[in-house]
Amino acid sequence: MTLSLFIRTVLVGLVLACFSLLFRTELEWSQWVQLNGQSTWDKPMQLISWTGEWFWVTLGISALLAWRFRLGIWALAIFALESGFAQSLKRIIQAPRPAGLGAWTLRPIEGETFQHHLAMPSGHTASTVLALYFLASHPAFQKKPLQIGLGLWALAVAYSRMYLGQHSLDDVLGGALLGLFMCWVFEQRHQPRVKRWVDA
DSSP: OOHHHHHHHHHHHHHHHHHHTTOOOOHHHHHHHHHOOHHHHHHHHHHHHHSSSSSHHHHHHHHHHOOOHHHHHHHHHHHHHHHHHHHHHHHOOOOOOHHTTSSSOOOTTTTTTOOOSOOSHHHHHHHHHHHHHHHHHHHOOOOOHHHHHHHHHHHHHHHHHHHOOOOOOOOHHHHHHHHHHHHHHHIIIIHHHHHHHHHH
C-alpha cells in the first residue's frame, strides 16, 4: 500500500496520541480534554463532529458517483461494510462511554446529550477516516496542503468526540485504526479488480 500524504498525516496524529500515553493514561487525557473545553469552542466542535455523522459521510461518498459512478458504488459498499463492522464491534466489546464510566463529572455542553454505552470503536472517527480517504484519492485533492488538510480534518473529528464527552481516547484510536484498516482492505484486496471494473 502506497501511503498517501493524507494517510501519513492521520498516522502521525495517532503516533502522537499513543506517545502521549507515556505521560497520562487514556482516561486522564480524555478527562483533561473534556473538562478544559471552552464554551466558545463548543459549537465549532459540535459542527466538526457533525461532519462525521453517517448521513453526511454517505452524502459525501455519494458525490463520487458524479465523478466516477462505479468507484462511487464501490466506496459506498466499503463504507457500508465498515459501518456494519463498527456496530458489530461495539456490541461485542460493550465498552461504556465516559458518561457510563462515571470517572468524572462531565462538563455540560449545550445541545449535547451524553451517551452511556457502545463506545469502542468511535464510528464517527472510523467513517470520517474512510470517507476522507476516498476524497483524498480525487485528482482535485492531490496537492500537499489539501492532503494534509483532509488528514487534520479526520483528526479534528476524533478530537471533537473526546471534547464533547462522547468518547475517550482509546475509542477514537480504535475508530481511526478501523478506518485505516478498511482503507488497507480496499487498497490490497479490492483496488486492482475495482480499477479494472471502474476503467472498463
